[in-house]
Structures are given as structure tokens and as C-alpha cells.
Amino acid sequence: MQFIKPDININFIGKKNIAFIVSVIMICLSIASLIIHKGPRYGIDFAGGTLIQIQFVKQVNLDDVKSGLASIELGKSSVQQFGEAKENEYLIRTNNSVMTNEGFSEDIINAVKSSTGIDANIRRTEMVGPQVGKDLREKALFAMFYALLFITIYISGRFELKWMLSGVIAAALMGAIAFFKLFNVSIPVLIAIALAVTLALFWFFKLKFAMGAIVALIHDVAITMGIFSMCDKEVTLPIIAALLTIIGYSLNDTIIVFDRIRENRRRYHKKSFDIIINKSINETLSRTILTSLTTLVVVVTLLVLGGGIIHDFAFAMTIGILIGTYSSVYVASPILLAWQGKK
Amino acid sequence: MKNFSWKHISVIIVIAASIFYILPTINPTIWPHKKINLGLDLQGGMHLVLEVDTDKALESTIERLSQDMRNLIQKENIRFAGISLIKGTKISIRFHDQESLDKFKDVLDKHFKDMRVVKESINDNGIHNFVLDMPDKEADHIKKMAVDQALETIRNRIDQFGVSEPDIRRQGNKRILIQLPGIKDAKRAKALIGKTALLEFKLLDETGDIAAALKGNIPPGRELLYEYKKNSETNRVIKTPYLIKKRTLLTGAYLTDAVVQIDSQFNEPYVSIKFDKKGARIFERITEDNIKKRLAIVLDKKVYSAPVIQDKISGGEARITGNFTAETARDLAIVLRAGALPAPVKILEERTVGPSLGNDSIRKGLMSMCIGGMFVVLFMVIYYKGSGLVADFALILNIIIIAGGLAAFQATLTLPGIAGIILTIGMAVDANVLIFERIREEMKLGKTPYAAVDAGYSRATLTILDANVTTLIAAVVLFQFGTGPVKGFAVTLSLGVLASMFTAIIMTRCVFDYLLINRKIKKLSI
Numbered sequence: 001m002q003f004i005k006p007d008i009n010i011n012f013i014g015k016k017n018i019a020f021i022v023s024v025i026m027i028c029l030s031i032a033s034l035i036i037h038k039g040p041r042y043g044i045d046f047a048g049g050t051l052i053q054i055q056f057v058k059q060v061n062l063d064d065v066k067s068g069l070a071s072i073e074l075g076k077s078s079v080q081q082f083g084e085a086k087e088n089e090y091l092i093r094t095n096n097s098v099m100t101n102e103g104f105s106e107d108i109i110n111a112v113k114s115s116t117g118i119d120a121n122i123r124r125t126e127m128v129g130p131q132v133g134k135d136l137r138e139k140a141l142f143a144m145f146y147a148l149l150f151i152t153i154y155i156s157g158r159f160e161l162k163w164m165l166s167g168v169i170a171a172a173l174m175g176a177i178a179f180f181k182l183f184n185v186s187i188p189v190l191i192a193i194a195l196a197v198t199l200a201l202f203w204f205f206k207l208k209f210a211m212g213a214i215v216a217l218i219h220d221v222a223i224t225m226g227i228f229s230m231c232d233k234e235v236t237l238p239i240i241a242a243l244l245t246i247i248g249y250s251l252n253d254t255i256i257v258f259d260r261i262r263e264n265r266r267r268y269h270k271k272s273f274d275i276i277i278n279k280s281i282n283e284t285l286s287r288t289i290l291t292s293l294t295t296l297v298v299v300v301t302l303l304v305l306g307g308g309i310i311h312d313f314a315f316a317m318t319i320g321i322l323i324g325t326y327s328s329v330y331v332a333s334p335i336l337l338a339w340q341g342k343k
Numbered sequence: 344m345k346n347f348s349w350k351h352i353s354v355i356i357v358i359a360a361s362i363f364y365i366l367p368t369i370n371p372t373i374w375p376h377k378k379i380n381l382g383l384d385l386q387g388g389m390h391l392v393l394e395v396d397t398d399k400a401l402e403s404t405i406e407r408l409s410q411d412m413r414n415l416i417q418k419e420n421i422r423f424a425g426i427s428l429i430k431g432t433k434i435s436i437r438f439h440d441q442e443s444l445d446k447f448k449d450v451l452d453k454h455f456k457d458m459r460v461v462k463e464s465i466n467d468n469g470i471h472n473f474v475l476d477m478p479d480k481e482a483d484h485i486k487k488m489a490v491d492q493a494l495e496t497i498r499n500r501i502d503q504f505g506v507s508e509p510d511i512r513r514q515g516n517k518r519i520l521i522q523l524p525g526i527k528d529a530k531r532a533k534a535l536i537g538k539t540a541l542l543e544f545k546l547l548d549e550t551g552d553i554a555a556a557l558k559g560n561i562p563p564g565r566e567l568l569y570e571y572k573k574n575s576e577t578n579r580v581i582k583t584p585y586l587i588k589k590r591t592l593l594t595g596a597y598l599t600d601a602v603v604q605i606d607s608q609f610n611e612p613y614v615s616i617k618f619d620k621k622g623a624r625i626f627e628r629i630t631e632d633n634i635k636k637r638l639a640i641v642l643d644k645k646v647y648s649a650p651v652i653q654d655k656i657s658g659g660e661a662r663i664t665g666n667f668t669a670e671t672a673r674d675l676a677i678v679l680r681a682g683a684l685p686a687p688v689k690i691l692e693e694r695t696v697g698p699s700l701g702n703d704s705i706r707k708g709l710m711s712m713c714i715g716g717m718f719v720v721l722f723m724v725i726y727y728k729g730s731g732l733v734a735d736f737a738l739i740l741n742i743i744i745i746a747g748g749l750a751a752f753q754a755t756l757t758l759p760g761i762a763g764i765i766l767t768i769g770m771a772v773d774a775n776v777l778i779f780e781r782i783r784e785e786m787k788l789g790k791t792p793y794a795a796v797d798a799g800y801s802r803a804t805l806t807i808l809d810a811n812v813t814t815l816i817a818a819v820v821l822f823q824f825g826t827g828p829v830k831g832f833a834v835t836l837s838l839g840v841l842a843s844m845f846t847a848i849i850m851t852r853c854v855f856d857y858l859l860i861n862r863k864i865k866k867l868s869i
Binding site: 053104105106121122123124125126127128129131132136139140142143146147150151154158237238240241244245247248249251252255256259286287290291293294295296297298299301302305306307309310313314317 | 384392394529530689690691692693694695696697699700703704707708710711714715716718719722726758759762765766768769770772773776777780806809810811812813814815816817818820821823824825826828829832833836
């Protein structure tokens with residue numbers, strides 16, 4: 001059985017202008033959403049605070065729950081439904097790290113029991129103090145920075161087969177970061193600087209494959225974060241893990257397509273580049289769709305059946321896989337083409 | 344088999360080893376290796392990160408030193424104007440004349456030679472001011488010892504509390520990480536762990552002016568401490584102030600035992616404590632010297648009781664009474680036996696998962712894995728027919744290898760870890776797809792089945808290795824910087840990627856070779 005006939009020839013690159021507009025719109029929406037919400041919505045892992053997962057034996061009224069909490073001075077906390085509706089589970093979240101006094105859990109149970117009249121039990125509590133929140137933020141950002149560094153080294157070496165050059169770029173990147181660190185800038189700014197430096201270096205050394213790959217990655221992460229922001233979901237440590245996995249996965253895809261492009265460029269060097277790119281994408285289409293399909297199937301299963309705790313992670317992965325596949329075809333390759341066209 | 348190459352051997356070794364390591368999880372009686380470690384999010388339990396207030400530890404040490412200095416100066420009959428602490432970290436001693444100061448310097452050289460001189464000055468009134476503090480190396484050493492001691496003490500307390508397989512370790516300079524799997528009473532455990540439990544015996548100042556002290560006029564060498572008594576009928580807490588002489592006569596460090604007893608008269612529990620030989624002697628002297636005076640029993644700066652000393656007590660035993668329930672008495676006995684924390688600890692992070700949630704998570708995770716896996720398995724058979732079955736076999740083997748790897752390395756399986764396994768199921772197929780698509784291409788070019796398989800594998804292998812490197816980079820970075828659950832994800836993702844490369848490139852090749860060479864299949868079902 002075969003989805004994709006072996007001699008398929010869809011004109012992907014022909015649609016690249018439409019795709020470009022779509023991408024730009026999505027990125028603008030993402031950035032707009034992030035600006036409106038003043039940055040990503042941080043979970044307690046990064047912002048500090050207290051989280052309580054509470055389950056009622058029967059259905060309750062949200063307002064009753066809130067008034068019960070207000071009676072023990074937790075009125076400012078947010079309460080939202082968690083997981084499937086029939087489970088009657090709610091997530092209470094406050095910004096202060098209030099759990100340290102004894103009897104906290106019992107106070108909550110008693111308060112909501114009296115305000116809603118229904119028995120409850122606490123399934124999970126999490127409290128992250130401000131110091132640990134700060135530490136986890138730093139760790140997450142370092143993780144993204146080092147991932148970026150290693151990936152930069154890898155793709156500049158792998159794609160261009162110029163390992164010496166990739167070493168030079170890595171050194172330049174680390175040097176630039178060390179320099180800016182002296183000025184005590186915050187870590188998100190450092191990461192932005194690192195990205196800018198990477199792109200500049202790739203441009204300077206004419207590493208067009210690497211450039212296409214990195215732009216595709218930035219595109220994927222930005223849109224995933226944007227959609228998260230638009231759906232008002234929290235960014236926690238597992239979400240950062242999902243982002244890094246998406247980066248790895250999207251790069252996989254891009255590598256496969258680029259490899260084919262290079263192989264075909266050698267073979268059909270007489271033909272124009274956009275025909276070569278089209279041919280390569282078509283040839284790898286079968287594999288791309290199959291892998292994305294199987295990975296998507298398992299991730300969506302996780303999304304539907306995995307339960308509330310892993311839900312946001314599965315959601316991020318779903319978006320990431322879809323966007324990652326799209327970007328290998330419609331972001332990375334057109335950049336190659338644009339570069340070629342310049343020559 | 345025809346050619347028993349290293350490929351076949353490696354496949355057999357890996358499969359055998361994996362099954363070997365999984366067996367204990369399925370049936371612990373087969374052989375005693377450890378089972379697969381479950382994270383707290385899957386088995387329920389409590390995770391705590393404490394910070395030891397090392398600055399306070401340093402201050403306590405300096406305060407103790409200043410008291411020792413005061414006693415020594417008085418014993419040597421050196422006249423002095425006063426001793427006080429500056430910001431808790433420096434000791435200032437003031438003398439009326441140079442002669443006293445010099446005598447003090449002798450004392451210093453003999454008993455306190457580690458201390459550092461900060462300043463020596465004479466103020467307008469002719470008072471010689473001598474300021475001392477702790478040199479940095481000493482101070483750091485004290486802080487480090489404080490954390491070590493806190494770690495040991497907490498470990499003792501948890502041992503007595505009875506948790507199976509607790510994990511207590513140091514994190515960084517002054518943090519302690521505690522994981523208590525399967526703990527039922529999280530609230531009690533927290534209280535037990537966080538209690539400083541400093542037991543002190545001090546004399547009451549029965550002649551001093553409490554009223555003036557309450558207004559803020561506390562005379563030197565005295566402090567105001569409170570007793571908290573809860574009236575069991577009205578549930579209200581009554582605060583009684585006591586004016587206490589600051590000097591600590593005896594501490595809980597001299598205790599050898601503390602047990603809960605029931606008072607036969609009032610049927611109330613109390614804690615009976617026993618001192619070691621030295622403590623018993625000190626206790627005997629205190630009671631001998633202060634008959635008819637009141638001795639305050641202070642725990643964590645709260646007065647528990649202040650009984651009148653009726654007689655000299657020689658046995659080295661005493662009672663701590665005061666409104667205990669059986670549980671609070673038992674917990675007090677535990678902390679007294681384990682010893683006091685050298686400094687207060689603060690809870691920085693706390694995560695508690697109830698066992699019911701843990702079981703739910705396991706159930707949902709495994710169900711997603713089975714159903715998602717089933718879809719993939721079916722799909723592979725439909726799309727690649729016979730070869731699809733080979734890929735499915737590889738998939739099942741992947742899961743076995745991942746599970747074996749987890750058990751062998753004693754890595755922890757968490758809920759994101761299960762998600763990682765599920766992801767690998769989807770991504771592992773990729774390697775097989777790459778190979779099979781190449782084989783199909785080669786067959787279309789007219790090659791024989793064996794040649795097609797050979798070419799397919801050799802051309803796809805490099806691409807497979809390549810594509811998986813990026814996922815491995817992400818996994819390694821996550822492992823390095825991730826905590827708890829995320830680390831579990833990084834582990835299963837890495838194991839899954841490595842396993843899938845192994846099964847796709849080596850194991851399935853063995854199967855194809857067997858079918859084509861040994862069974863001499865003419866047509867490839869792909």
C-alpha cells in the first residue's frame with residue numbers, strides 16, 4: 001500500500017509565497033499574543049507559587065469553591081477545572097508560596113467542604129518558593145541556550161561539512177555571550193543575542209543550509225509559544241522539554257529534506273534550483289508524511305487519553321510536530337532558494 | 344543460522360540483558376536485582392527542598408562564644424565594661440583600662456586564638472573597645488558543618504519516622520533535597536523535618552521586673568520567652584510571659600534517650616528524658632545550686648514548663664510535660680533523640696502527590712502507550728505488509744530494551760518518562776520507514792530482493808544515525824538541566840532513540856537476512 005505515488009510531483013515551491021504570508025501572519029499573531037499577555041504565562045515552576053489539585057466526590061459549583069477559599073484568605077487564587085469534566089477535579093493556584101504552615105491541606109478541605117457541602121480530597125500539592133522558581137527559570141534558559149549552541153555546531157558542521165568552520169562559529173558564539181554577560185543582561189536577552197549572532201555568522205560564512213535550518217527552528221518555537229499564549233496555557237518545565245524535543249524533531253525533518261536536496265543537486269546540477277528542491281521534497285514526501293503521521297497518532301493518543309497532568313505537554317508536542325513538518329518544506333527550503341537566487 | 348556474525352550475537356545479548364533486568368519488576372522472587380524505580384509522580388510521595396539558614400548557624404556560634412567569653416572574663420576576675428554583639432556576627436568587648444584589655448588578650452590567646460581582631464579603639468569616655476569576629480575560612484567551615492549536621496539530623500529523624508527508601512541528599516551549598524516515596528502523613532513528616540528542636544534549660548529570673556520587660560526594657564543577660572497553653576475546652580491559646588536568664592545551663596545535646604510515658608495521675612502523655620554522664624552531672628549541679636528556684640525547659644525558644652526545683656536530682660532523668668497528645672509527644676521524643684538542627688531550615692520547594700493520583704497517572708500513561716502503540720502496529724502492517732510485521736517486532740523489542748535499560752541503570756520512570764516512551768514509539772518507526780522506502784526505491788530500479796535490502800540498509804543507515812543525533816542532543820541537554828520528571832523524560836527519550844537505532848539497523852537486518860538467505864524468499868513483502 002502506498003499513499004504517495006512514486007512519481008508524484010506537487011509544486012510545493014510554487015506555493016512558497018502563500019506559505020510565506022501564512023508564516024508571517026502566524027508569527028505576528030504569536031508575537032502580538034505574547035506582548036498582550038506580557039510574556040508567556042509562567043507556571044509555578046518559574047513564577048513561584050502554590051498549586052493544589054483537589055477532587056470532589058460530586059459535581060460542585062465553581063463559585064462555591066471560590067467563596068470557600070476566600071474564607072481562608074485564598075480569595076485571590078485562580079480556580080479552574082482540570083482534566084475531564086466527570087472527574088470533578090479542580091486546580092487552585094495562588095501566587096504566594098503559602099504552603100509551609102502545618103494543617104494547610106486540612107484547612108482547604110474543611111473550607112471548601114463547608115462552602116460547597118461536598119467532600120473533597122487533595123490529590124496533589126506543589127509549592128515553589130521564589131528562589132527555586134528563579135533557579136528553575138535559569139536552568140530552563142540555560143538548557144535552551146546550550147541546545148542552541150550544540151545544534152549550531154552540529155548543523156554548521158553537518159550541512160556544510162566544514163567542521164573547522166563550525167568550531168570557529170561555536171567559539172565566536174561563546175565569546176559573544178561571555179562578552180555580553182559582563183554587562184549583566186538578563187538571560188532571555190542573552191538568548192536573543194545568541195540567536196542574532198548565530199544568524200549573522202551563518203550569513204557571513206554563507207552557510208545557507210544551516211541558515212535555513214535555524215530560521216525554521218526559530219519559526220517553530222515562536223509559533224508554538226504563540227499558540228500556547230493564545231490558548232492561555234501555562235509554560236512549565238515539561239513544556240520546555242517539549243520545545244526542545246520539537247527542535248530535535250523539526251531538525252530531523254529538515255536534515256532529511258536537505259540531504260536529498262544535496263544529493264539531487266549533484267545528480268541534476270543542470271536543472272534549476274527550484275526544480276531540484278521540488279523534486280527532493282516530493283521524493284522525501286512519503287517518509288515525511290509517514291513519520292509525522294505515526295508520531296502524531298501517538299501524541300494525539302496521549303493528548304486524549306493521557307490525563308490532565310500530561311495534557312499540556314501533549315498539546316505542545318502536537319502543535320510542534322505539525323509546524324515542524326510544515327517548516328521543513330515551507331520555511332527552510334525557500335530560504336535556500338532565496339539565497340541561491342541572490343547569486 | 345548460516346553466518347553467526349557479531350550482529351546476531353549483539354542482538355541476542357541486548358535482548359537477553361533487557362529481559363534479565365525487567366524480570367525483577369514482574370516477579371521479585373526470580374532474582375534480587377532492583378525493580379524499575381518509579382518517580383514520585385507515579386508512586387505518590389513528598390519531595391522537599393530545604394535551605395539551612397547558615398547565617399543563623401554562624402550567629403548562634405558567635406553568641407555561644409560571647410557567652411563563653413563572658414564566663415571566662417568573670418572567672419579570671421577581669422573587670423570589663425560590657426560584652427555585646429554587633430549585627431550578630433561581631434563581638435564587642437569594652438574595658439575601662441589598658442590593663443584589663445591586656446589581661447583579656449592573654450585569655451584570648453589561650454582560649455579563642457581562632458578569632459580575628461577587627462578593630463581596637465578608644466572612645467571619648469576612655470573606654471577601650473575591642474571588636475572580634477570570625478575569619479572567613481572559619482566562618483565558611485562553620486556554615487558547611489551546619490549543613491552536614493542538619494543533613495545527618497534530618498536523616499536520623501526520618502529513619503525513626505519509618506519511611507521506606509527515603510532519599511536525602513545535599514544540593515548545592517546550603518540546600519537539602521528530601522524525597523519520601525509513599526508517605527502517608529505528609530503534614531507530620533514536614534513538621535518533624537523542619538523542627539529546629541533546640542532544647543535548653545535556663546533559670547527563671549524571679550526577681551526581675553516582667554512588666555518593665557514587656558514594655559521593652561529587658562535588662563542585659565535576660566530574655567522574654569512565652570509559654571503557649573491551649574485550653575482544650577475553649578480551644579484558645581493562652582500566652583504566658585516569663586523573664587528568663589539568657590545563660591543556657593544545659594542543652595539537649597547531652598540527651599541519650601527520650602521516651603513517651605503516660606502520667607498515671609492525670610493520664611496525660613509526657614516525655615521522659617535521660618542525660619549522659621556529663622549531662623547528668625551538670626544537671627545534678629544545677630539542681631543542687633538552685634533549690635527552690637524555677638528551671639525553665641525551653642524548646643525552640645518556647646517555654647514548655649518552668650517547675651520549681653524541689654531537690655537535687657542525681658539520676659540524670661527529667662520529665663518534659665505540657666499538654667501533649669500521644670502523637671505530639673511521640674514526635675517530640677523523635678526529634679530529641681535525633682538531636683537539634685544547628686540552624687533553622689526553610690522549605691523552598693514542596694511537591695506532594697497522593698497515591699491515588701500516582702496510580703491514575705500510571706494507568707492513563709500505560710493505556711495511552713498501548714492504544715497509541717496498537718495504532719502504529721496496525722498501520723505498519725497495513726502499509727508495509729510483511730516487512731511491517733518485522734518493524735512491529737522491532738517496536739516491541741524497543742519497549743523491552745527501554746524498560747531493561749531503566750532497570751539496569753536504576754533510572755527513574757516518571758510520567759513525562761512514559762510520554763517519552765510513547766514518543767519513541769512514533770519516532771522509532773521513522774528509522775524503519777527510511778529503510779523500507781529506500782528498499783522500495785531500489786526494487787523499482789529492478790534490483791533483486793537481497794540486493795535491494797542491502798542497498799536500502801546501507802544508504803539509509805547514515806541518514807538514520809544523522810537524524811537521531813539531533814534528538815539525542817536535545818535529550819542530553821534536558822537531562823543535564825532538567826529536574827525530576829523532566830530528567831525521567833530525557834532518560835526514556837535517549838534510551839528510546841538508541842534502542843530504535845539498534846533494532847532498526849541491526850536487528851531487523853538480521854530478520855531480513857534470515858528470511859532471504861536461510862529461507863530463500865523470492866519475493867519481498869513490502
